Amino acid sequence: MRFGIHSMVWVGEWSEPSARFAIESTARAGYDLIELTAMDPSQVDVEMTSQLLAEHRLGASVSLGLDASTDVSSEDEEIVAAGRQRLRDALHLVRDVGGDMLCGVIYSALRKYDSPATARGVANSQAVIGELADEAAQSGIRLGLEFCNRYETNILNTTGQTLAYIDEVGRPNVTAHLDTYHMHIEEAGMREPVLAAARAGRLGYVHVGESHRGPLGTGNVRWDDFLPALLEAGYDGVVTFESFSSEVVNPALSGTLAIWRNLWSDNHGLAAGAREFLAERLESPA
Template sequence: MPVTHGVHALVWTGGWSPEEARRAVAASAEAGYDLIEIAPIDPTGYDADLTARLLQEHGLQVSASLGLGADTDVSSEDPDTVARGRERLATALGVLRDSGGTTLCGVLYSKLGKYDAPATERGRANSQEAIAWLADKAAASGITLALEFCNRYETNVLNTTQQTLDFIAAVDRPNVMAHLDTYHMNIEEHSFTEAVRAAAAAGRLGYVHVGESHRGALGTGSIPWAEFFGALDEVGYDGIVTFESFSSEVVHRTLSNDLAIWRNLWTDNHALARDALAFTKAGLAGAAARRGAPG
């Protein structure tokens, strides 16, 4: 089965007003994508019914991603902060469900932002308990959670594939998967191939972000794309591959600052998205061709 090609909503818009939602969904379909990844960081601002209608109109699938803030950090030792985090996660889960999606991904397990100390034992346990609780709620709606490990400057809980697999093993829920992102892997992993193999061998390779080393256009940075696409082909990955890129051209009220998007990496998001889809399809096709070539 071919992969499902997605694009992050922040390529198109920094918000999700009715006008922004229409523009983002229409642009994603026009660029040739199968799916749009919405980012209900503040899920109270999302009209799920409108989103579902727009997706149906344009024949698109949907996933959702978010990162928590300091006041909703489920890896905190403060019970009130954890409770607020659980509420935020449950609300985002409802937005995804009512929009028609089946994968909630991203930094669901901690704050998205730099910490000034390692995660504590109690904080890590709170995070695992929150994800187990969320996974049970998600399972009732047929939804999978995909935990995106991030670089050391964006979380202190999960920075590598193996840490994520160990965390998932502790959570022990069948609908919790690993979310691999090439931008973060390029900082933290010693081998793209081994990371993909490990997640696949554990049966937990559930979601993929393709993002360049500088978060700009694919193929213009230092990501070892041939290795990565080759690894996905080797393990037979047939899930979602979402293009993620950020620029000061499109600004989200909180996420742009959390991700340190200080400069303008692109201005033409339509060309960016079309080129990224072509680059990804060519990379996966090339990997398949190399695998099938006679030795």
């Protein structure tokens, strides 16, 4: 396995000083990869980012959540087209920084919906993901569909829904992106979904986040079920630590995720603690 950390543990934006701080801090904390937040991929300086990654010998993945104006599950074709372009821009960012994974809520908007998804909306979403997967395959890039809780999407809330959606898309480089924060809310258990995704050959990316989005091991996520399941499944991909606090604010994401509380102020200590927590259970399991 490789261990990653979400860029918003460190910074809320991606200027040269903040990018340098985030990448240097990631390397110093012992991670292999940083997950770049690309709500607007055009705001990421590719050359600068690539140089910093190479300097510190780090890999990168890219994640984002679409918004109402780029929602590919909309029935409005102009909105779907805007979402298609946003996703292509994000895909090009992955390619240009040398990554191999584009993940997140890339199949709908990341927001609270007030009605169920429509058949036409789901079909639009699957069509865009299929097209994106075909382009991604040309650069050896996989897509990770991060299913989220019911308050953040109406398309994919569970592993089972995600695997069924992926079957409909029918592309080998489309995978399930598991996130313990969302699974803790929506799944009946934390072990079987991991094994189901692995059996289907679709376990592609993992976020580890606590039930309150703070330090690992201080909330209600059943780590003794989830982490051993990764080992049982033979998972050898990326496990990325994700945590949010009002200490670090991204205007486009913090409000969407309702990050109102200050769950930590020492991001260096937080990152080091998460790396140790994962190492004890995944590198040298009891």
